[in-house]
Amino acid sequence: MFRSRVTPVNVNQLPGLNTLGISAARIDYAPLNPPYTYSPNPVLKNKLFAKYLYPGDMFVFREGLIHFQFNVGKNNAVAFADLSSQNSGVITVANVVFGSNPQINPAVLIKGFQVEKNVIDHLEAQFWTNTD
Incomplete structure (x- = not known):
């Protein structure tokens, strides 16, 4: 539906990550990567952190915050993510709710x-x- 594509590199693709607590992903973004989270975090509820990113910029997502990416440019966007889990799962909010x-x-x-x-x-x- 949104046409974003995530290419994971986790313990399933690279068994050497087992017990290291890390993984990575390449994300090829459609115009909108819908709201999602990894686990709940009641500490920072209802707080929006927003930033325009340019090539080479970095943004850190705190685990548990619902987050999304919106491509305001005219070209496709690509990001590389480092995750603090060897097998991080994604919970897409709209999919779970609706x-x-x-x-x-x-x-x-x-x-x-x-x-x-x-x-x-x-x-x-x-x-x-x-x-x-």
């Missing part, structure tokens, strides 16, 4: 996001009918 299987009870989402049912139906339809 594309979960089985689906989350719409009443929970309506109340949690304080929106009407038609909004939840529209968002869920993006994950249940879109196959690209």
